[in-house]
Amino acid sequence: MSSKTKRNWNIILIALIGIFLLITLLNSFFGPQLEEISYSKLLELGDSGQLSEVIIDGNKIYSSPIVQEKTNPLFPKMYLTISIRDDENFARRLEAWDLDNYGGKTEDTTSVTSTFTSWVLPLAILVGLWYFLYKAMSKRAGNPMEFGKNKEKVYAQKSTGVTFQDVAGQTEAKEQLKEIVDFLHTPDRYTVLGATMPKGALLVGPPGTGKTLLAKAVAGEAKVPFFSMSGPEFVQMFVGVGASRVRDLFTQAQKKAPCIVFIDEIDAIGKSRANQATTNDEREQTLNQLLTELDGFDSNTGVVILAATNRPEVLDEALLRPGRFDRRVIVDKPDLKGREEIFKVHTKKITLDENIDLLTLAKTTAGAVGADIANIVNEAALLAVKAKHDKVTQGDFMEAIEVNIAGAIKKDRILSPHEKKAVSYHEIGHALVAALLDNTDPVHKITIIPRTKGALGYTMQLPTEEKYLVTKDELLDRVCVMLGGRSAEEIALNKISTGAANDIERATQSVRRMITLYGMSNEFDMMALETKAAEYLTAKAITTCSDETSTKIDELTLSIIKEQHNRALTILKNNRVALDKCTEFLLEKETLEGDEFIDFLNKYKA
Secondary structure (H helix, E strand, O other): OOHHHHHHHHHHHHHHHHHHHHHHHHHHHHOOEEEEOOHHHHHHHHHOOOEEEEEEEOOEEEEEEOOOOOOOOOOOEEEEEEOOOOHHHHHHHHHHHOOOEEOOOHHHHOOHHHHHHHHHHHHHHHHHHHHHHHHHHHHHHOOHHHOOOOOOEEEOOOOOOOOHHHOOOOHHHHHHHHHHHHHHHOOHHHHOOOOOOOOEEEEEOOOOOOHHHHHHHHHHHHOOOEEEEEHHHHOOOOOOHHHHHHHHHHHHHHHOOOEEEEEEOOHHHHEOOOOOOOOOHHHHHHHHHHHHHHHHOOHHHOEEEEEEEOOHHHEOHHHHOOOOEEEEEEOOOOOHHHHHHHHHHHOOOOOEOOOOOHHHHHHHOOOOOHHHHHHHHHHHHHHHHHOOOOOEOHHHHHHHHHHHHHOOEOOOOOOOHHHHHHHHHHHHHHHHHHHHOOOOOOEEEEEOOOEOOOOOOEEEEOOOOOOOOOOHHHHHHHHHHHOHHHHHHHHHHOOOOHHHHHHHHHHHHHHHHHHHOOOOEOOOEOOOOEEEOOOOOOOOEEEOOOHHHHHHHHHHHHHHHHHHHHHHHHHHHHOHHHHHHHHHHHHHHOEEEHHHHHHHHOOOOO
């Protein structure tokens, strides 16, 4: 049970308790104020002329005094007496008392005020409280009378506010989607030749690459309504609710045609039904209803279904067959040019310094997606405000990139002289090996200032060009650079520390991929030994070999790591003077730019 559901039930329980207490209070306050008296006391009061009326109800006698207390104006005080079988005598007494009213039953003499306060008022309060709770629950969880209805938002022509100009770094994806926009604008061009538009397009790619933004851009370019729902919104606790929501969504879409229907995270309802150990009737019924709806409408009506996922490998085959989601649009991580274009889009609203170099920023953010770059641009603006700059400078952007990679500067972490020296040798070890090898990216920056993400220092390398293929020699050189930090500690300090944990992890992972995925070992040739569990997510690889082969993979991985470790040791030993001098220089300045480091290294390298 969700926290929202628990809160709703708590409100209902508290309200019921409150209603019960209120009715009890009303009965005690507004109900008849009865005082039980004896039969002799009743006769005494009547004989003395202190009673105004007497009401007989079976063996009970109700009487009202002439002088009333002002404690409860709605209900006068009454006496209750259990009668004694003395009917003739009591009847004569009543005649002698000469009362305004006597005889009858309580039901016949109950006043309008009594009826109102005993029944109508509590009932009105109960209805009022129920209506208040109904309105409150409707605001919090939707209208209870519309259980199973959709809550999707319909964006009108100008509501999305997004066009293809707002989407950068996805040229190929936009080209594929432009056909959909053109079809929605001029369907006659296609129908004349007998062409039909694909009913559905599946946007596939890593998180943060702009799949939702692209879907909004299609609606914005086509100037049609935009229906948007997330896959988890269809899957509910009760069987049949999700299917009902699917039917309702398509019914509304066909009424608004031409339009765009966008289902985000479709893997929540579209998972494959094959090889399922357990079943989920609600999810399967929702998927079956979605398949039925995809088959039940004509694409020429102008309803186009777009869906997004970063796990296409788990989708049901029936969902991907021709006639349903029969077009797959890859929304991958942007390349160098794409990242530069994304920077241009996100910096339109930023006041930039005239010396901003977006190409350098794009090179520095290799592997970043659109969401990462948007975050970097915003972080740079925040840093400029903190520094009281009139414009966002290149330095603000570089600092924002470092914050994104390693975290903010940790000002309260002060390293001891020994730790500072160890970190300096470690980082110079990385930089020196990178500078002396042929197949590595140039050193851009070295720092020993601690960061909040755990880095006591780091060495940043900046690629000179975008690479789509990496050779075996380049991978081995990268591993050698990763192991250069620990190697420098061994040579200069004759000790090893915990600072190389991340280097060791990345080096081991890189070597294993060379062996199991890239076929770069002589022993296993081009045999695939692992497979990716999720192509667009950083999921752990799944081993597809025997235990004996796994043991050989471990042995081969260790031998390659040892080889590159010894290689790094040899490079640093041959350049021991440069290692010591550069370390002293880094200790003095704490941060070295790439050009500064290379100029200093050239004076001492062997």
